[in-house]
Amino acid sequence: MADYNFANMGQGRFNPDGSPRPGYLAKMYWAVIGAFLGAAFILHICDFVLGMQRKRIGNARPKFTLARLLATFTSIARVLTYPTPTFLQRYPGFVYFPSLGRMLLVLCYWCLLIGLFFYRNPINDSSKWLAASYRAAWLSIAQLPLIILLSVKRLSVISIVTGSTSSVSLNFFHRWVARGLLFTTTLHMFYTMRYYASFKFLVSELQTNIIPRRGLASWCILAWIVLVTTIRPIRHYAFELFFANHVISVIAFFIAVLKHTPSYTHVYIWIALGLYIADVALRWFLILLNNISRSGLNYRATVSVMQDQKALSIEIPMTSIRLLNWKPGQFVRLSFPTVAPFMAHPFTISSLPEDNKSLFVIRVKSGFTKRMLKKTLLIGADLEKYDDNAVKAATYPVIIDGPYGGPSRAWNQFDTVLSIVCGTGATYGVAVLRDVLRNTGTVRTLRLCWIVRNYNDIITFRDHLERILKSCEICASDLSVLIQVFVSDTSTIPSNEQSEFDGFLAQHAEFIMIIPGKPVIRDLIRDVLDRAGGETGIATCGTKTLTGAIKNDVAYFLDARGAHTGSDAQGCWVHSEQFEL
Structure with a gap:
């Protein structure tokens, strides 16, 4: 210009x-x-006030006209x-x-x-x-x-x-x-x-005037960023390459724009x-404040390889004086200097702050996670705890950046909480359940729908399930808790109790159900909304297809049942977590 x-x-x-x-x-x-x-911002404040009011009156239908109008509008x-x-x-x-x-x-x-x-x-x-x-x-x-x-x-x-x-x-x-x-x-x-x-005049201008040349350079860099390097396949399959290129290209773009304008x-x-x-x-x-001390890095992560070598479990003891604090459903970016220097990847925290440790379960894909798997198999110590489904473990220094994300509303302000997750998305689902169980608030119904491909995938979360069941034993008697695990590969489900874990599931059959096949999402949501006596909160973590199906079904039932016009169920709020780059 x-x-x-x-x-x-x-x-x-x-x-x-x-x-x-x-x-x-x-x-x-x-x-x-x-x-x-x-x-x-005004709507956000009103929604916050409405949530506080629902906590106070036990999630009954709002009595004030403005509150009812806001509930109707949002629904x-x-x-x-x-x-x-x-x-x-x-x-x-x-x-x-x-x-x-x-x-x-x-x-x-x-x-x-x-x-x-x-x-x-x-x-x-x-x-x-x-x-x-x-x-x-x-x-x-x-x-x-x-x-x-x-x-x-x-x-x-x-x-x-x-x-x-x-x-x-x-x-x-x-x-x-x-x-x-x-x-x-x-x-x-x-x-x-x-x-x-004139084309000739344009070429002459480009040859004699540096301003148009800088403008053309700016546009080419921007087109490279927007049209080429940020398309989903590159972001998804080559994140390290995408990130490095993105930073360099953005710096070059700003320099070119400053020179051009x-x-x-x-x-x-x-x-x-x-x-x-x-x-x-x-x-x-904040990263340096939380991670660095005179003795070096504060945190060390124990990375365990699951028996099928398709998932990793990461445990980070919170031993530092500067304890990391987070809310259930939030994620942090982990950087392992000895595995992938200068690269940080987001993972949802499945534990709670009172556990004094951060727990993560991640699916092995390409790039960083595959590199972590290979290195742990190479240098890791053999484990004999096969009941926990882990075969090798190694300890690495780790840098924690976060926490970030999380829901904008507290889960204990709803009448019913339904969590629908896939595979390792259970890290998010179990955090939501444990958060509600430690402070039930107005929640009367708590339900987890967990979709896994293989029965052995459940074993990875045994510790999490045990914590949930212990919380269920001391929670209010009027709180209904149900965990439904859908196993799509039915051939992996044992016909009888073959291990200690199978016996553990059998002992808690009133809370945990193993169901062969895939769920019908619409039927799950219909059942929950039909039973709800107040607003329902749905937490989901999985594929875009799953999230889209859940939101479609919620919109259908809210419209069909007239929840926004006066029924007992005062609508339904959906919060989804995905790490699709």
């Missing part, structure tokens, strides 16, 4: 023809974003925003579509960009092309702070304001705002090229860079 006199045209906020000046257009953009965040909003149309789910392995709520927010955001671009901007002749180019350039610059706000870890103002702490949601909108940035920068480049009209537009760039640098500085300060 060259420093033409056009940038100084017009008086005040508008040009003589009534069109907004490009710089003021960027302020209009942030006025709309600020208004949206303000409205989200109707869930009916409209939770589902994903079935015709968009035909090829989940090839392409996955988000929920209507997310698609609606993305659509509104793109409408905002297009609306501001064309606002009082009739592009009917060549004299308007440079003005259009400048509009798109200012809109591009204005989006940079929002992109950073959606990516930061510790200074997540958007999480605080909206109450949404899900890293999956923030990353989703981070990518779509970045695509909006690519869209507006493409408009800027397109109308600049049209302004030059005039100084009077740099305020937005410096705000974005300031937010990012402050977040990184705060995060590393």
Whole structure:
């Protein structure tokens, strides 16, 4: 974007023809974003107050008119925003579509960009092309702070304001705002090229003027980031490569943009860079404070290989003076310097702070987890505790970054809590159950639906199940607790008690049910909502397909049963945790 006199045209906020000046257009953009965040903050506060009220009155239907109106509004909003149309789910392995709520927010955001671009901007002749180019350039610059706000870890103002702490949601909108940035920068480049009209003149301008060359370099770097390196296969299968490339490419992009843009537009760039640098500085300060002492690293992790060599169990004793504190359902990023230096991966904590240790169960895939498996098998000590399904274990120094994420509402404010998880997603499910059992609040029904492929997968969580059962023995008699384990590979289910673990399950059959086959999610949700006497909270951790099915079914039953118009069940709230990069 060259420093033409056009940038100084017009008086005040508008040009003589009534069109907004490009710089003021960027302020209009942030006025709309600020208004949206303000409205989200008000709803977040109201939802918090409503939750506190439900705790006080025992989850009975709200008595106050405003509370009933809010409950009705939120329930109707869930009916409209939770589902994903079935015709968009035909090829989940090839392409996955988000929920209507997310698609609606993305659509509104793109409408905002297009609306501001064309606002009082009739592009009917060549004299308007440079003005259009400048509009798109200012809109591009204005989006940079929002992109950073959606990516930061510790200074997540958007999480605080909206109450949404899900890293999956923030990353989703981070990518779509970045695509909006690519869209507006493409408009800027397109109308600049049209302004030059002649191809020969354009080539000559590129050869003689360094500003357009820097602009083209900025656009190429941005296109590389958005269109190539952030697509799901690369993020999913080569995260280390993606992360390193992303950091380098973003740094190169900011340098190119600073060189390309005039100084009077740099305020937005410096705000974005300031937010990012402050977040990184705060995060590393907390990492060093929590992990480093005079004797070295505070934490050491014991990594155990499960018998099938498809899962790892990680245990980190909280022996440091600076004890790590977390809430159930949160995750931390673990870095193992001797296995994968400079790389951190997110894992959900399955234990509670009072256990004085952090426990994780992770599925072995490619990259870091496969490297960890091979090294532990190579240097690990043999174990004889085959009942625990572990064959080898090794100890490594570990750096903990976090905790992050977690639900925005307390689980003990609901009448019914249902957790639906797949495989190692049980780390999230058992944390939710144990959290409710230590402080039941208004919860009357607590249910875990756990879907596993192999019967032996259950053995990995024996310690967790024992803790849950001990809590059940001392909890209130009016609390109903049920754990249903669905084993899809029925051939792995023993026909009789063949081990100590099988006997353990048989002794607690009133709480734990082993069910062959896969569950019908709709039937599970129907049964829970039919029995609920107040609001239901559903915690889910699994594939996108599972999460989509749960939200579709919840929206269907809320609408069909009229829960938002006066039935005993005051709606249903769904919180999902996924670590899909």
